[in-house]
Amino acid sequence: MNTLPKLIFELSREGKIGCGLNEADVPGEPVIDAALLRRDPADLPQVSEVEVVRHYMALAALNYSVDAGFYPLGSCTMKYNPKINEKLAAAEELQAHPYAPHDLVQGNLEIMARLEEWLVELTGLAGFTLAPAAGAHGEFTGMLIVRKYLKEMGDARKVVLIPDSAHGTNPASAHFAGYDVKEIASSASGTIGLAELRPHLTPDVAALMMTNPNTLGIFESDIVAIAEALHANGSLLYMDGANFNALLGSVRPGDLGVDVMHLNLHKTFATPHGGGGPGSGPVGVAARLLPFLPVPRVRKSGEGYEVVYDDPHSIGRVKNFYGQFLVIVRALAYLMALGRENVGRVAEDAVLNANYVRKRLEGLLDLPYKAPSLHEVVFSDSGLPVKTLDIAKRLLDYGFHPFTIYFPLIVHGAMMIEPTESESKETLDEFIAVMETIVREARENPELLRQAPTRTPVRRLDETLAARKPVLRWRKGQGA
Amino acid sequence: MRYLPLTDAEREEMRKVIGVSDVRELFSCMPSAQCRPPLDTLPRALSEPELAAAFKEFGRRNSFSGFLSFLGAGAYSHFIPEVVSYLSAKGEFLTPYTPYQPEVSQGSLQAIFEYQTMMAMLTGLDVANASLYDGATAAAEAVLLAVRRSGRKRVLLAGSLHPEYAAVIRTYAQNLPIELATVAVDEKSGRVDAVDLRAKLNDSIAAVLFQSPNFLGVVEDGGGIAAAAHECKAICVQVVAEAMSLAYLVPPGEAGVDMAVGEAQSFGLPLGFGGPYLGFMTVREEFMRQMPGRLVGQTRDLDGKRGYVLTLSTREQHIKREKATSNICSNEAWCAMRAGMYLAVMGKAGLARAARTCHLNAAYFARMAARMKTIRVVYPGNFYNEVLIEVKTGSAAQRAAALKKKGILAGVPLSWFADSQKERLLLAFSEMHDRAAIDRLLSALGEAS
Numbered sequence: 059m060n061t062l063p064k065l066i067f068e069l070s071r072e073g074k075i076g077c078g079l080n081e082a083d084v085p086g087e088p089v090i091d092a093a094l095l096r097r098d099p100a101d102l103p104q105v106s107e108v109e110v111v112r113h114y115m116a117l118a119a120l121n122y123s124v125d126a127g128f129y130p131l132g133s134c135t136m137k138y139n140p141k142i143n144e145k146l147a148a149a150e151e152l153q154a155h156p157y158a159p160h161d162l163v164q165g166n167l168e169i170m171a172r173l174e175e176w177l178v179e180l181t182g183l184a185g186f187t188l189a190p191a192a193g194a195h196g197e198f199t200g201m202l203i204v205r206k207y208l209k210e211m212g213d214a215r216k217v218v219l220i221p222d223s224a225h226g227t228n229p230a231s232a233h234f235a236g237y238d239v240k241e242i243a244s245s246a247s248g249t250i251g252l253a254e255l256r257p258h259l260t261p262d263v264a265a266l267m268m269t270n271p272n273t274l275g276i277f278e279s280d281i282v283a284i285a286e287a288l289h290a291n292g293s294l295l296y297m298d299g300a301n302f303n304a305l306l307g308s309v310r311p312g313d314l315g316v317d318v319m320h321l322n323l324h325k326t327f328a329t330p331h332g333g334g335g336p337g338s339g340p341v342g343v344a345a346r347l348l349p350f351l352p353v354p355r356v357r358k359s360g361e362g363y364e365v366v367y368d369d370p371h372s373i374g375r376v377k378n379f380y381g382q383f384l385v386i387v388r389a390l391a392y393l394m395a396l397g398r399e400n401v402g403r404v405a406e407d408a409v410l411n412a413n414y415v416r417k418r419l420e421g422l423l424d425l426p427y428k429a430p431s432l433h434e435v436v437f438s439d440s441g442l443p444v445k446t447l448d449i450a451k452r453l454l455d456y457g458f459h460p461f462t463i464y465f466p467l468i469v470h471g472a473m474m475i476e477p478t479e480s481e482s483k484e485t486l487d488e489f490i491a492v493m494e495t496i497v498r499e500a501r502e503n504p505e506l507l508r509q510a511p512t513r514t515p516v517r518r519l520d521e522t523l524a525a526r527k528p529v530l531r532w533r534k535g536q537g538a
Numbered sequence: 539m540r541y542l543p544l545t546d547a548e549r550e551e552m553r554k555v556i557g558v559s560d561v562r563e564l565f566s567c568m569p570s571a572q573c574r575p576p577l578d579t580l581p582r583a584l585s586e587p588e589l590a591a592a593f594k595e596f597g598r599r600n601s602f603s604g605f606l607s608f609l610g611a612g613a614y615s616h617f618i619p620e621v622v623s624y625l626s627a628k629g630e631f632l633t634p635y636t637p638y639q640p641e642v643s644q645g646s647l648q649a650i651f652e653y654q655t656m657m658a659m660l661t662g663l664d665v666a667n668a669s670l671y672d673g674a675t676a677a678a679e680a681v682l683l684a685v686r687r688s689g690r691k692r693v694l695l696a697g698s699l700h701p702e703y704a705a706v707i708r709t710y711a712q713n714l715p716i717e718l719a720t721v722a723v724d725e726k727s728g729r730v731d732a733v734d735l736r737a738k739l740n741d742s743i744a745a746v747l748f749q750s751p752n753f754l755g756v757v758e759d760g761g762g763i764a765a766a767a768h769e770c771k772a773i774c775v776q777v778v779a780e781a782m783s784l785a786y787l788v789p790p791g792e793a794g795v796d797m798a799v800g801e802a803q804s805f806g807l808p809l810g811f812g813g814p815y816l817g818f819m820t821v822r823e824e825f826m827r828q829m830p831g832r833l834v835g836q837t838r839d840l841d842g843k844r845g846y847v848l849t850l851s852t853r854e855q856h857i858k859r860e861k862a863t864s865n866i867c868s869n870e871a872w873c874a875m876r877a878g879m880y881l882a883v884m885g886k887a888g889l890a891r892a893a894r895t896c897h898l899n900a901a902y903f904a905r906m907a908a909r910m911k912t913i914r915v916v917y918p919g920n921f922y923n924e925v926l927i928e929v930k931t932g933s934a935a936q937r938a939a940a941l942k943k944k945g946i947l948a949g950v951p952l953s954w955f956a957d958s959q960k961e962r963l964l965l966a967f968s969e970m971h972d973r974a975a976i977d978r979l980l981s982a983l984g985e986a987s
Contacts, residue, residue, distance in 0.1 A: 077888025332872025379812025397583025
């Protein structure tokens with residue numbers, strides 16, 4: 059019955075060893091109170107090296123990945139991760155200790171400074187911190203900057219406005235920065251215009267957090283007027299840059315009046331998602347907010363680079379050491395490979411691919427928001443005899459990873475498709491053909507979809523059982 | 539461009555299907571005044587060989603490689619079996635998204651479930667989450683959890699906590715109804731001052747957070763701190779900045795601690811100039827539903843087959859939005875899988891051996907250094923892999939600079955973190971050192987005085 063690999067603990071046999079380390083060669087005994095020592099070694103698996111390799115190879119075979127195929131997850135920007143970048147990030151000569159003296163790590167500091175320069179150019183903002191570890195960490199950092207700035211201006215204010223189409227991290231990040239969150243309903247066209255903003259723009263508003271293009275893939279075209287209205291109110295505009303891939307080389311948020319924004323290096327800048335991280339979420343700010351960026355900051359100094367640890371206005375430290383350095387390395391390598399000639403093309407191909415898919419599927423699926431979209435498109439399951447989940451699961455049977463499902467929350471049964479620029483026309487055509495087949499199957503034999511997937515290593519899993527009786531670890535004697 | 543597969547002919551065909559003659563028409567939603575900024579200050583595109591050469595040049599401007607290093611203080615150099623690099627580099631582990639579609643993600647999910655199990659075993663606690671960003675943010679999340687769970691506002695931080703961890707906790711707490719206070723360090727033992735701890739503990743304290751081994755290298759009396767905390771029904775949190783110590787010292791759970799959080803970079807992650815690393819959080823079962831971050835749980839599929847899913851997600855931001863236990867979304871999943879691979883191949887005996895070697899090397903150094911006239915070993919007993927020394931003349935930074943001239947990065951001068959500590963240098967030892975390396979350090983220390 060159980061065709062999945064055993065757990066590594068179930069492979070363990072007393073006395074097997076996978077580690078090739080010597081014993082210590084120094085003379086002498088431990089210098090520690092015996093009561094502080096672990097009595098028995100942790101019950102880690104005992105397996106040979108070859109068994110470890112086979113185990114993880116078996117696990118690898120169960121995973122879908124960008125290297126394996128199309129991954130149209132909307133708002134996740136699952137683009138190709140260049141292989142050279144892995145080699146560059148693994149280079150021995152970059153693996154410095156974070157407390158190595160600065161004169162010995164000038165190359166690493168320069169890598170950070172260079173990426174910051176690129177991000178400044180691409181966004182039109184005055185400066186970036188590379189410290190935040192992920193997008194949500196960047197949002198949190200950005201909102202701390204907003205708060206510190208307003209506080210020093212005399213009033214930190216109480217409320218952050220967030221559109222109902224926003225990613226869940228936005229309200230969570232604003233909350234942990236000490237703000238109350240007020241949700242703004244999107245207009246009938248799926249965007250936030252001045253008309254939607256105005257009624258909420260009270261003197262206690264600290265900022266609006268706006269994703270642009272938004273999670274429907276639609277550009278917030280009132281953004282300049284919105285920024286002006288916010289500024290006139292003494293409020294700031296935070297832009298969630300999760301969808302920056304659509305804007306690369308086309309428009310710079312700093313030119314639109316954005317005060318603070320984060321980018322996701324693991325989305326727009328092609329660093330691998332790693333099954334859920336590590337990411338990196340640099341935060342850029344307008345000039346008047348520069349003093350509030352977190353420490354440490356890398357700064358040009360004469361011929362070289364120095365690190366600033368104290369800054370009287372800084373929000374403080376958000377992470378230990380410098381940030382996700384090896385992710386930063388990959389992002390810089392990606393940008394250097396693209397060069398000024400290609401950054402704009404990335405967005406153009408991403409938008410072209412998304413609009414091609416939109417056009418080809420628009421007769422097949424319900425398109426709840428008809429406004430022109432950029433890098434992604436959101437359909438709904440309205441009018442179909444099955445649910446979005448069923449279509450997603452059937453896609454697995456045809457060898458494709460599903461799109462993002464049930465998000466944004468403002469679309470019932472949302473199917474959010476972001477092909478990215480990495481996909482060839484052949485792949486898109488295959489995906490479209492499969493979608494046509496699935497919709498036909500949905501009408502002719504909906505049960506087939508409700509039973510899907512049947513060709514994957516496991517079938518639909520019981521998530522209710524998992525949550526009701528959580529088993530979050532293996533224990534000795536626990537059966538399969 | 540090599541990353542862009544469309545041909546011009548295909549682009550044209552696609553434009554026709556869409557009904558535009560120029561791709562820029564698709565961008566007409568953007569304000570024309572700001573559209574298409576000049577990018578001419580950006581560098582030109584590099585070919586693959588040019589890119590490799592450019593990074594070789596960055597590498598050439600780093601000059602740390604030839605040094606014998608005893609730097610630690612939260613980031614540690616350990617042996618990484620080749621198997622770990624080989625397996626973790628596979629695209630199947632490196633290039634998937636968060637496993638939202640479990641039917642095609644059992645590899646990641648099972649690998650993380652195994653990692654969670656290993657961390658629970660090592661800490662002697664019930665459950666581990668799937669990762670947090672790093673040790674410092676894990677400590678900050680522990681503070682938030684304790685405050686949320688207890689309904690109390692005040693948190694006591696041991697003065698011997700890593701200064702960067704304390705700084706991150708202060709950043710996280712700055713706008714929240716949380717009051718932080720510091721418990722003094724007993725200068726003589728290098729441990730949390732038990733008298734000060736008792737004096738500051740009362741019914742308003744949500745949690746006591748201490749680090750062990752602490753920032754001075756000293757192993758704390760976790761049982762004593764936990765007992766004191768529990769008398770006031772405060773939650774006891776142990777921060778572990780050197781995860782290798784878990785394989786050698788009494789596990790936090792066994793000592794009576796409620797939560798262990800920290801940095802697991804030592805489990806197979808390269809120094810990488812500080813990141814990405816691996817924040818971990820392990821807790822007693824009663825705190826499970828208050829945890830931040832992803833959790834992988836076991837379940838069954840429609841055919842009754844064992845499988846794994848992300849679970850208890852009603853804690854998380856994508857469901858609860860501003861009421862979530864944390865804003866965390868992307869975490870350090872790949873680092874956690876890599877740590878799992880490391881722990882699997884090191885195994886029960888291998889990890890114990892490596893962990894013991896770290897201590898024996900530190901112990902050898904401390905014994906030999908204690909005989910030197912120009913330095914003092916500040917805490918000659920009850921350290922794990924880090925030894926704090928005090929120079930009797932000049933400053934630690936000067937001594938470190940003198941050793942640097944001899945090709946040795948002798949340690950982290952504590953003056954970086956506190957002006958009052960200018961004579962003190964923290965040295966870290968691991969299984970990467972051998973007797974010859976430590977002897978070289980010792981003789982250079984003697985000469986540099």
